[in-house]
Amino acid sequence: MKKPVIELKDFSFRYKSQKEFTLHDINLTIYSGEKVLILGPSGSGKSTLGSCINGLIPFSYDGEMSGSCKVSGIETREANIFTISNHVGTVLQDSDAQFVGLSVGEDIAFSLENDAVSRPEMLKKVDAVAKIVGMDAFLDALPYSLSGGQKQKVALAGIMHNDVETLLFDEPLAALDPAMGMAAIDLIDQVHKQHNKTVLIIEHRFEDVLYRHVDRIILMNDGRIQLDTTPDELLRSDILKRNGIREPLYISALKNAGIRFGENEHLDSIDELDFDQYRDAVTRAFQNVALSQPKPKGEKIIEVSHVSFGYGHERLALNDVSFDISRGEKISIIGKNGAGKSTAAKLICGIIRPQKGEVRINGKDYKALSIREIGRMVGYVMQNPNQMLVKDIIKDEVGLAMALNGFDEAVIKERTEKVLRMCGLYSMRNWPVGVLSYGQKKRITIASILVLQPDVIILDEPTAGQDYKRYTEIMHFIDQLNREYNITIVFITHDMHLAIEYTDRSIVFADGECIADDAVFKVLSNDEIISRANLKQTSLVTLAHRCGIDPEHYIHYFIDSERGE
């Protein structure tokens, strides 16, 4: 009989500041050595459940609790967070904020310092865990020089000291590019197997987690456990979409081809699927469809030609880059972190200027224009809406850019109202900004940029940290702006799904160079580009290969059929 590590019985929880309970009647037992995925959309209560398990509730967040929550046999409300953290190690979502040390070694040592471990012993322990996560060569590195993936490895190392039984990962993929995300899932799997830990992963990116085997999945929604089952059974059902979780692409593709999965099939890894029985159905569905033709291009708005740029004496951040953007296009700029995609966006907005080459906006060299003047032609929406919102009332926020540009009251009022209507915010125009949800705030930041009637809007990671439901909401809205008002949209992203579903053309950056500029389906079916840009090959490519179809055509077909829905 396996030993239970985490046991929740009729457990409910309500935050002190909220009226409604966030968790209702949770009954859950997790056994020693299991690897469990807690899956659910934002607001489903999955993070709250995590906080109950690691002791942040009730230690840091007050509230009302009923039922029982035992961790390694300890009733959490009777213990303190320090006792619980000897049993459960947590890697938080924000890999930057949880890096409290000023060097890798120091951060890994943080819990040892708090335990007052003597320094010689501390050094030995730090070295040992740094080796497990592969950061032993970076012990002196500063946090500012590390990638998100490296910071996460450090965070993992920092909780491995006390021989904790359970490792809890809160949205480990949120800040990572696709290749780093795969590496993270790999590392978690390796630690789970080699060190015999119980692993809990809280995530909403189902397909990415499934990159390595998971024993059990707890599907959460509305504060309740909806399903407690194996990956296979979950994939077979159609419960995922109903709960705001994206199905793995290959599963959607197969289901779209009219395939019904049998009882005993292993679905959680595309490599284990037996394609002999699907090939005919997939090929048949694919052959009967005519592929869409590319839209005719509008006039060129932005032309970047042979631009180079470097910060200080470092390697060039952009090296002889050329591309252009035409009216009405939907473009994704993709590539790994630090590849130059953010620098390219800053270049277009005039925040940095080319050291070599030139940028033309609407046919004119933008050399003589200030950031403010460029801002009226190219709008930039930052990743975190909280970094853009400065006013108390929605309509003031939306009108701010016009007020700053010195327009008349009457014009401001008229245009603000028009934009508020476009964005579906008109009925909320007098609401305070503070009460809005993240998605609504995002919408307001977009509105506050649109009010200047720019030709292009650039959105930096528009869906970072968003679950599928809110993601779809935001993206539908942006898509609609493009369709109905012919606004040119540029996304900076490392989300492959976003590129596939919502853009027509991809510009790919790697090491400061523009390595591809082509239709999305062409870019994503090119293995060389995928690996150079630290992207992840979509499962559609594997599926196409296994069915003996050309991947480029297949992705094209898939995009068409998804958009046709």
Added chain:
Amino acid sequence: MDQRLFINLSPGNTYLDKLTGKTKVRLFFAFIILLIATWDMRIIFPTLLVSVFGLYSLKSKLKSVRAITVFVILTNLFNLFLIWVINPDYGATICGGSTVLFQITSFYVVTGETIWYFLVRFCKMMATFVAAMTFIQCITPSELAAGLYANKIPYKVCMIVSIAFRYIPDIMRDFTNIKISMQARGMELDSKRTTLWQRLKQNVLILVPLIITSFDRVGNIANAMDLRGFGKNKTRTYYSEHEDGKGDGQMKILYTALYLFIIVVIVLRIVKPGEFLVWYPFQN
């Protein structure tokens, strides 16, 4: 992004760099207290020389302090000039005596005592500044925290120090991002095109999102620290506080001697208060 001012984040390789945080903190306070306690050029001048030598020994980082050194020298000189403008015979009250060297008008005279006082005052200020610069340049924020803790400061206070330094670059990066996005929305921050008052008002606008995002971050940091047992015990150890080296032994002798000397200086000033504040070698 190099927005770290002249704070030193990774330990260097020189003699001073290699000392432990504890030794660095003790040495620094010995110098500062000594400089505050005395107006005696016979003490101040050697202290200045030692401080300059200390700063010089960290040579790799000298470039970063050049601008601020020039600034400090100029402000100090200006300060002395203002004192002279208000009371040209200031030295008389301090050194006792008034040896006129030359006269500009009947009021504006230059006396040997005033010049001597100004010299002492300038050396004292510069010695304090150079000692502080040396200290800042050779200590990392983590060593500072460890050093303060070794000197009986509660570790929660020490943690505030190192956490502040850890997140300053992040907050500055946020500030730059927010500023740029506001500029793109039409905020004019060019000093040629707007008034100072306008710019001040607009900078306040930037602070709103900066404070909100910083609060979010503080919550996350606090959780991360709680989860890793911060505040669990009464004592704590430090990863950055290495074992005493050869230099620490030598410096221990130095700072012990300095502290004893400080006690002597202070006791002497209480027991045998001189008539005048500043020792003047050219007394008639």
